Amino acid sequence: METGHRRRRERVHDETPLDPTYDHAAVEAVLEAHRRDPGRLLPILHDVQAHFGFVPRGSVRQLARSLGRSRAEIHGVVGFYHDLRWEPAGRRTLRLCVAESCQAAGVRALVPLVEELVGCRLGETTLDGAITLEAAYCLGLCTCSPAALLDDETVVGRLDESSVRELVTAARAEQ
Numbered sequence: 064m065e066t067g068h069r070r071r072r073e074r075v076h077d078e079t080p081l082d083p084t085y086d087h088a089a090v091e092a093v094l095e096a097h098r099r100d101p102g103r104l105l106p107i108l109h110d111v112q113a114h115f116g117f118v119p120r121g122s123v124r125q126l127a128r129s130l131g132r133s134r135a136e137i138h139g140v141v142g143f144y145h146d147l148r149w150e151p152a153g154r155r156t157l158r159l160c161v162a163e164s165c166q167a168a169g170v171r172a173l174v175p176l177v178e179e180l181v182g183c184r185l186g187e188t189t190l191d192g193a194i195t196l197e198a199a200y201c202l203g204l205c206t207c208s209p210a211a212l213l214d215d216e217t218v219v220g221r222l223d224e225s226s227v228r229e230l231v232t233a234a235r236a237e238q
């Protein structure tokens with residue numbers, strides 16, 4: 064029988080029970096589905112995110128153990144890919160393109176206004192959970208730069224101060 068001391072020690076060394084969003088069985092099912100895929104870390108992370116809506120931090124230990132990777136590597140991959148996230152997304156997602164063509168068309172000058180109107184910085188979600196504001200790296204609308212995308216549905220090109228205000232108002236409107 065385990066002693067209370069041993070259980071406490073295991074909790075300190077195992078982060079997973081402390082993460083309420085973590086579901087060991089769900090992550091195991093994703094790992095099993097990719098058991099035969101070589102180099103499968105990225106698709107596994109996408110499937111974990113598809114299940115939870117984000118990558119729970121508590122899943123990192125299980126993923127690292129199962130895939131023979133370090134936890135630092137898992138953290139690095141999630142941090143590197145902009146479409147992977149550690150937190151749940153807002154009810155709406157506004158993606159502002161900051162790639163080359165949009166930069167040449169002046170998107171950097173619009174970023175502070177977008178962040179002010181939305182109420183959070185690029186890469187964050189508003190405190191009320193209404194909007195996630197993301198940087199995008201080319202939306203395929205370079206001829207209409209600068210461009211933005213709301214919920215993978217509404218595309219707005221040739222952004223200026225006026226259209227940014229309209230776009231954020233639309234993003235704030237409940238669907």
Ligand code: FES
Binds near residue numbers: 204205208210
């Ligand atoms: S660089 Fe922004 S849409 Fe292509």
